[in-house]
Amino acid sequence: MSNAAPAFSGEVEASIRAIRADVARLHGELVRNGLVVWTGGNVSGRVRLSPGGSADLFVIKPSGVSYDDLTPANMILCDLDGNVVAGSEGSDRAPSSDTAAHAYVYRHMPEVGGVVHTHSTFAVAWAARGEEIPCVITAMADEFGGPIPVGPFAIIGDDSIGRGIVDTLTGHRSRAVLMQNHGPFTIGKDAKDAVKAAVMVEDVARTVHHAREAGPLIPIPQEAIDSLYDRYQNVYGQSTDARR
Numbered sequence: 001m002s003n004a005a006p007a008f009s010g011e012v013e014a015s016i017r018a019i020r021a022d023v024a025r026l027h028g029e030l031v032r033n034g035l036v037v038w039t040g041g042n043v044s045g046r047v048r049l050s051p052g053g054s055a056d057l058f059v060i061k062p063s064g065v066s067y068d069d070l071t072p073a074n075m076i077l078c079d080l081d082g083n084v085v086a087g088s089e090g091s092d093r094a095p096s097s098d099t100a101a102h103a104y105v106y107r108h109m110p111e112v113g114g115v116v117h118t119h120s121t122f123a124v125a126w127a128a129r130g131e132e133i134p135c136v137i138t139a140m141a142d143e144f145g146g147p148i149p150v151g152p153f154a155i156i157g158d159d160s161i162g163r164g165i166v167d168t169l170t171g172h173r174s175r176a177v178l179m180q181n182h183g184p185f186t187i188g189k190d191a192k193d194a195v196k197a198a199v200m201v202e203d204v205a206r207t208v209h210h211a212r213e214a215g216p217l218i219p220i221p222q223e224a225i226d227s228l229y230d231r232y233q234n235v236y237g238q239s240t241d242a243r244r
Helices: 010-032 099-108 121-129 138-144 160-169 191-214 222-234
Strands: 042-047 057-060 076-079 114-117 176-179 183-188
Touching: 010 042, 010 057, 010 191, 042 099, 042 191, 057 099, 076 099, 099 114, 099 160, 099 183, 114 191, 121 176, 121 183, 121 191, 138 191, 138 222, 160 176, 160 183, 176 191, 183 191
Parallel strands: none
Antiparallel strands: 042 057, 042 114, 057 076, 114 183, 176 183
């Protein structure tokens, strides 16, 4: 395989640079919100090259590198099979151990523009029990449209985790899944949106955990969940792109 730098159009190069910068910056949000420790967790963002998405690329963090040392230049550009794009900036480093999972999601969910994985404490605690987070607070109805489901146990290293994410979230309104005995993965229209979902899933995981410790949970009727979700997704804020 050639190590020559790949030839992209100026527009594609600009998109890659922008997503490298976004993905590097957004890893700092995981730290700031207490969602990761040491080098665990990862953010990726899709680089859209074609309407169908089959030729797209994505940017993800390198494996085992301190969050303080992450920069746009050491983010890694991959194809949708999870292969590092030879000759691209950062291609001398190994990508995140979750790269195959991210790649599988991008291949099979063309609407997804960002994927995040964290080891946030309360969400991982629910995953350790293999228990979905019930929709008992309005913030969950707004953001996730119902409970946050549990995906199957899968081993890191191949696309098994990706298959579990896709199988669990296909047809589900939730943008988060708790992979059993592992932790949360979130998806979004772009990397920032997926990071927001990661922040929100930990927030509701913590709140519902404390509520259940204090007494029985009160479920929200499905019609109310549907109404809250529709309002938040389609009406709330200054535009469809402005969310609280």
